[in-house]
Amino acid sequence: MTATDLVAETQGGADDPRTLHQQVLARLRQSILLGRIEPGQALTIRGLAAELGVSAMPVREALRELVAERGLELMDNRRVRIPLMTIERFDDLIAARVVLEAEAAARAMPYVTDALIARLEAQDAVINEAEAARDYDAWIGANFAFHAMLYGAAGQSAFLPLIESLWLQIGPFLRRAMRTLSGHYTVDRHSEALAALRRRDTMALRIAIEADIRDGIAHIGSTLIRRDMLGKVPGGNMA
Amino acid sequence: MTATDLVAETQGGADDPRTLHQQVLARLRQSILLGRIEPGQALTIRGLAAELGVSAMPVREALRELVAERGLELMDNRRVRIPLMTIERFDDLIAARVVLEAEAAARAMPYVTDALIARLEAQDAVINEAEAARDYDAWIGANFAFHAMLYGAAGQSAFLPLIESLWLQIGPFLRRAMRTLSGHYTVDRHSEALAALRRRDTMALRIAIEADIRDGIAHIGSTLIRRDMLGKVPGGNMA
DNA sequence: CCTGCGAATATGTGATCACATGGCGGCATG
DNA sequence: CATGCCGCCATGTGATCACATATTCGCAGG
Known part of the structure; x- marks a missing residue:
């Protein structure tokens, strides 16, 4: 999965008034909502940070919020993935x-x-x-x-x-x-x-x-x- | 508000298998649920960290999750508080x-x-x-x-x-x-x-x-x- | 060829630091 | 005495680092 697959490049300019973590959150949320991420696929903080060109911190916070919103799931190995469906x-x-x-x-x-x-x-x-x-x-x-x-x-x-x-x-x-x-x-x-x-x-x-x-x-x-x-x-x- | 007011001391031992941020999250969530925190009251990361005896990092993550759960509200000054009611x-x-x-x-x-x-x-x-x-x-x-x-x-x-x-x-x-x-x-x-x-x-x-x-x-x-x-x-x- | 062990790597967690911003109070000025 | 400006302090944000743990890959032994 490439960076452009994962997140739409349409948003998030240099002068975006939102915080970095809010921009990351919006992009990840949209990726989940539109089904761009495979169910069961594990997401890593460092990997996403590299793809998005930011440090780990905003990604960590965005992942936490998405877990709270139930768009992602925290496994007991502490990794995060798209929940499976039953x-x-x-x-x-x-x-x-x-x-x-x-x-x-x-x-x-x-x-x-x-x-x-x-x-x-x-x-x-x-x-x-x-x-x-x-x-x-x-x-x-x-x-x-x-x-x-x-x-x-x-x-x-x-x-x-x-x-x-x-x-x-x-x-x-x-x-x-x-x-x-x-x-x-x-x-x-x-x-x-x-x-x-x-x-x-x-x-x-x-x-x-x-x-x-x-x-x-x-x-x-x-x-x-x-x-x-x-x-x-x-x-x-x-x- | 003292530390014992804000969070029940009943949970979270030294050998708690949960991560620190999960313990903080659970304590804050309970405090909100039970109405221990005044509506409109702003919560600061450093303040909570000091009360709970942890560093800022777990508190930051817990606050983010509680905002996502709508138990807290992020104001546009970027501070976090208990939402007001209408x-x-x-x-x-x-x-x-x-x-x-x-x-x-x-x-x-x-x-x-x-x-x-x-x-x-x-x-x-x-x-x-x-x-x-x-x-x-x-x-x-x-x-x-x-x-x-x-x-x-x-x-x-x-x-x-x-x-x-x-x-x-x-x-x-x-x-x-x-x-x-x-x-x-x-x-x-x-x-x-x-x-x-x-x-x-x-x-x-x-x-x-x-x-x-x-x-x-x-x-x-x-x-x-x-x-x-x-x-x-x-x-x-x-x- | 399969299995299990062990080292190397990847990853999450937590702490600390630097920086920009916002809030607040003191102080000067009208 | 009132008001507005300025500087200090508190706070959130993001980056980086150290450490513990999980995962994975290779290798040795059966």
């Missing part, structure tokens, strides 16, 4: 997404404006373009942006971080699933969600969000976890 | 707890055994003892242990960390609320939950859990946020 865990993650995102969407409804709907429609168009172009990085990123835009309408300070943690845990496998599926047609119910938003129909919105999560991801993932993800790494625990 | 945020936190914990409880039901129920009953007794003794630290800790014991029955790898994050955010204010309320009678619906468990009645369990969260905490917190928590710190943002 069917049970995947099922839990989807279930958590459903209840959390359905509720977040419902709570956003009172704050939905026509302007927000317009922005969501534009974002949906971006998603469709990415799908047409078979650009999975863009698709995943735009898809998350769509959801975050909706849930963030209410300025919900509690829901979004939890949802982002779930995405971070699913990301590596979602990407892999899309790359594996032959037809890799992606399903989304965003038009249904948008219709519900226009009618200010909270119940329909909940249903659309739940359907979007379940139909778009659940069946895809469960098909490939078994044959692709498990037992790929020699030792290691799941704790 | 009514909106409290409302969000309770709502997230309700949907997440009700679902987690329902998903645990298939794994409920008589032995688990017996352990939960014992834990409920511990809670009642703590309440009778007016020991709020013990009450909060035992209460969380009760919920975690139930949700953990299914080995749910996704729900528990999210729920723990919510507790960490509520903890400082819950403790403060209990100390403030004159009668400080604590409500819990654990007996209802236990009855539902014995009947293996998932719907009743959901209702009991939701009632436990809402009745036990929601009304308590909302009464004192306004007059006690806000504007206690000079500057500072909420980001």
